[in-house]
Amino acid sequence: MTSNPANGIALTGKTALVTGASSGIGAASALALGRAGAYVIAHYNSQEAEAKQVLRELRTAGADGEIVQADLSTRNGTDSLCAFASSRPIDILVNNAGSLVQRTRVLEFTHELWEKVMMLNLTSAFFLSQAVLGGMAARKNGVIINMSSVAARFGGGLGASAYSSAKAAVSTMTKALTKEFAPQGVRVNCVSPGTIDTGYHRAFSTAEGLDGARAATPIGRLGTPGEIADLVVFLASDTSTFIHGQVIEINGGFLMA
Numbered sequence: 001m002t003s004n005p006a007n008g009i010a011l012t013g014k015t016a017l018v019t020g021a022s023s024g025i026g027a028a029s030a031l032a033l034g035r036a037g038a039y040v041i042a043h044y045n046s047q048e049a050e051a052k053q054v055l056r057e058l059r060t061a062g063a064d065g066e067i068v069q070a071d072l073s074t075r076n077g078t079d080s081l082c083a084f085a086s087s088r089p090i091d092i093l094v095n096n097a098g099s100l101v102q103r104t105r106v107l108e109f110t111h112e113l114w115e116k117v118m119m120l121n122l123t124s125a126f127f128l129s130q131a132v133l134g135g136m137a138a139r140k141n142g143v144i145i146n147m148s149s150v151a152a153r154f155g156g157g158l159g160a161s162a163y164s165s166a167k168a169a170v171s172t173m174t175k176a177l178t179k180e181f182a183p184q185g186v187r188v189n190c191v192s193p194g195t196i197d198t199g200y201h202r203a204f205s206t207a208e209g210l211d212g213a214r215a216a217t218p219i220g221r222l223g224t225p226g227e228i229a230d231l232v233v234f235l236a237s238d239t240s241t242f243i244h245g246q247v248i249e250i251n252g253g254f255l256m257a
């Protein structure tokens, strides 16, 4: 990870819930938020050992936190994390958990797969936001950061129709939440990464596909989770108080519009 710990940013006294914090961008964001002083609730689904490792690294860095499990591709799992989140003050919510689930061409899609992708990437983020927004509005303070994707802008690779549609909706949801909650002191923004070197691509991309992404990226390489985490910490902090409802593309120049 290349994340520069706190970049002078102080999140001391804040509680951050990061979904999908057991690996990749979520793990890097959890660690960077912890290094900046936040108490970090690191959510995971299947990778408990990795989530525990993130917690150990947080503590080694002088931060603290806890881990919580939920399958956000299901209604039950989403409800359980929402109940958890609404039962305590959350200052920073990072809706990061997400996956393509299964690369599937349009003609092969079932209702069940479509709904699973939507539940994981979009619906759970909406209801988790709902779970924390009441408290944030009452305290007139809070930050939500949603994880979209460059796929939202161009439809993604073949077989990513549900995923890219869900991510486009996450970007739009960010603006809708901003209209309703900016007047109540809550800041909502969206991070839209290009191709970042994480387990996502070990699961869903080919070596040739990644070479193509490097070739199409002006800086000639993939991004790192730490580079996304630095943006998450910036958006979580009081150094970005006039940034509301934005979808920030972070992709090494892959997409510049």
Ligand SMILES: NC(=O)c1ccc[n+]([C@@H]2O[C@H](COP(=O)([O-])OP(=O)(O)OC[C@H]3O[C@@H](n4cnc5c(N)ncnc54)[C@H](OP(=O)(O)O)[C@@H]3O)[C@@H](O)[C@H]2O)c1
Pocket: 019, 020, 021, 022, 023, 024, 025, 026, 043, 044, 045, 046, 047, 048, 070, 071, 072, 073, 074, 096, 097, 098, 099, 100, 120, 147, 148, 149, 150, 151, 192, 193, 194, 195, 196, 197, 198, 199, 200, 201
């Ligand atoms: N990597 C990229 O190039 C890229 C580009 C644009 C956007 N993104 C987005 O960035 C976010 C993080 O992705 P990543 O690249 O860091 O991938 P990753 O390393 O595969 O991490 C995905 C995280 O999401 C969690 N997750 C997956 N399925 C879940 C489920 N059913 N319920 C709850 N949590 C689940 C995983 O938890 P467990 O492992 O514990 O199950 C893991 O912590 C995702 O929203 C992804 O769409 C990634």
